[in-house]
Amino acid sequence: MKYSRLYNIITIFKAYQLGELLPKHNLSSKFKFALALMFWVRKKAKNNDIGERLRLALQELGPVWVKFGQMLSTRRDLLPDNVAVQLAKLQDQVPPFEGELAKHIIEKALDAPIEHYFDDFNLTPLASASIAQVHTATLKETAAQVVIKVLRPDIMPIIQADIELMYWFAKQVEKNVPNGKRLRAGEVVKDYETTILKELNLQQEAENTRRLRDNFINSDMLYIPYVYRELCRKNVMVEERIAGIPIGDTAQLVAKNVNVKLLAERGVKVFFTQVFRDNFFHADMHPGNIFIDATDPVNPRYIGIDCAIMGELSLEDQRFLAQNFIAFFNRDYQKIAELYISSNWVDEDTDRFALEAAMREVCEPIFAKPLGEISFAQVLFNLFKVARQFNMVIQPQLVLLEKTLFYIEGLGRQLYPQLDLWSTAKPFLESWYQEQMSVKHIAKQFMNTLPLWQEVLPALPAKIKQYEREHQHLNRHIAELTEQLKRSQQKQNQFCYLTIGLIVLGIAVSIIL
Structure with a gap:
């Protein structure tokens, strides 16, 4: 199976002529021979856009590779812009599996007939994706409308086989492509493996959903559905069914006179609140996971679903990012360079003046634009890109943060093109950092650690x-x-x-x- 799958993958790559992504020279003789073995495979009409051809190839390879392409689209440090843009368009809507099979999986997981817990179970799924699909039902005990998320049967062997092949491809790229190690292909596959395995544990997703809901309970900015944790298993999750407008349906939002300016600004506040106040942020905020509660169009709020992938930062990372952004607002590149070195994000023997000059060269042209046109996510990307040149290794949680910020900013500008993230972000960050340094916060931290001292002091x-x-x-x-x-x-x-x-x-x- 492994080798037939490998043959199928190479065939599709050749059919879409993805060899253009590889250098034209200096490939090892063994690697050239391996590519030549597929010379005779079928051809497809050539599209000039390599990014679009890569997207179509991943869609043909199936759901596991679609998810990989979605994740890869966030690594703009490794891809040309046109390729990253195309991969960001990947949709993981796939044909559903049989409703009767889904019903059987649920009954086996709950160890009871479906009628024991639910009425009106719909065999036709409400939605179907690469990892799971969703069915609607009514909770028997309370008559509450719910959705039941069910993992695809036998998905794990497929994922493990494809991940094994991804590691093989990564190894070949790093070994046979000039400067292949610089591409960090193995690191990309490892990040993907971590991400997709999280999506395979619905009990963990249920716990993430509960935690995020508690953080925003009674909030006018974000609503998270209630999860029935007593009915959740590793392959089944039951949660409240929500009603909202998909965030991508701007026509319906306009028709309902939704205050899109307020909505866009609240999206920024929700992101920074999750990252800095709660240190627990939704890291998969693509349009399919966000809806709008327009019950009160003047005071709209977001509805977030699918909390499988969450991000957390250490307190040191939080403070570093806050200080970094504030220094950038003030165009203090010397401070930025000092932060990278003092925080050990780059080697302590790094030339501070060279790092400062590189930061200035990349970031200063950004200020030539009006504030409303400056991409906040691009700023973070540029800072990390420069730091990588000075041997900084980006941690997975920072990649998640970078990806989430790109999502949030893109959605915000889609809703309200004049969105000025700076007027929202800078006061928030300055206020948060000052609060962190306040006597009140230090005293609070001391009180939080008091039980530990009570154990240690005797x-x-x-x-x-x-x-x-x-x-x-x-x-x-x-x-x-x-x-x-x-x-x-x-x-x-x-x-x-x-x-x-x-x-x-x-x-x-x-x-x-």
Whole structure:
């Protein structure tokens, strides 16, 4: 199966003439031979846009590769712009599997007939994607409208086989393509593997959904559906059915007189609130996962679903990003360079002046544009791109952050092209950073750690005495070694003096005789 799948993949790559993505020269002879083996495969009408051909090839390869293309579209540091734009258009809508099979999976997971928990179970899925599909039903106990998400049967072997092949392709690229290691193909596949495996655990998604809902309970900016965790299993999840307008349906939003300016600004606030206030952000905010509650068009809010992929940052990363953005707002490139070095995001022996000059060269032209036209996501991308040139390794959580910011900004500008992220982001970041440095926050942090100190403090005197005993024992041992060394040195000196004396005596005797 592995080799037949490999043959199928190479056939499709050749059919769409994706060899253009590889360098024209300096390939190893073995790699050239492997490509030549597929010389005779079928041809398709050639499209001049390599990005579009790559997108079509991934769609033909199937859902696992579609998800890979979606993730790859966020790595703009590795792809030409036209390729990244095309991959961002990938849709993972795939034909559904049989409703009866979905019903059987649910019954097996819940260990009960479907009628035990649900009425009006619809065998026709509401939506179908690469990893799972969704069916509607009514909760028997409360008559609440719910959706039941079901993982595709036997999806794991397919994913494992394709990921294994992706690693093989990555290894060949790094080994046989000039400067292949710079492309970090293995790193990209590893990020993808982590992401897609998270989507295969619906119990974890249910917990993520509950946590995000709690963070925005009673919020006028974001609504997260209620999850019935007692009915969730690793391959089945039951949650509240929501009613909203897809965010991409701008015509319906306009028809309902939705305040799109407020909506776009709230999208920015939701993002920064998740990242900096809660340190728990939805990292898969593509249009298919966002709806609009337009019940009150003057005061609209977002509805977020599909919380499988979430991001978290360390407090150090949060502070670094906040200071980084604030320094950029103030065009303080010296501060930016110092932050990268002091935070160990680049090597401590990095030339600060060279890093500062590189940051200035890339970022300064951005300020030539009106603030409303400046891409906030592009700023972050540019800063990371420069840092990569100075051997900075971007962590997976930062890649998620970068991707999410591109999504949020793109959706915000789609809703309201005049959106000025800066007027929203800068006050938020400055306020958050000042609050982090405030006496009140420090006192709060101390109170949060008080239970830990209550456990540690009773044992502290004994620990101190133990340390003193060990320290005294160590000092005695060092003193004994020092004394032995002195005695040994004295003996060596005495031997040297005796030897010199005998030599001198021998010389004197020889002269006299």
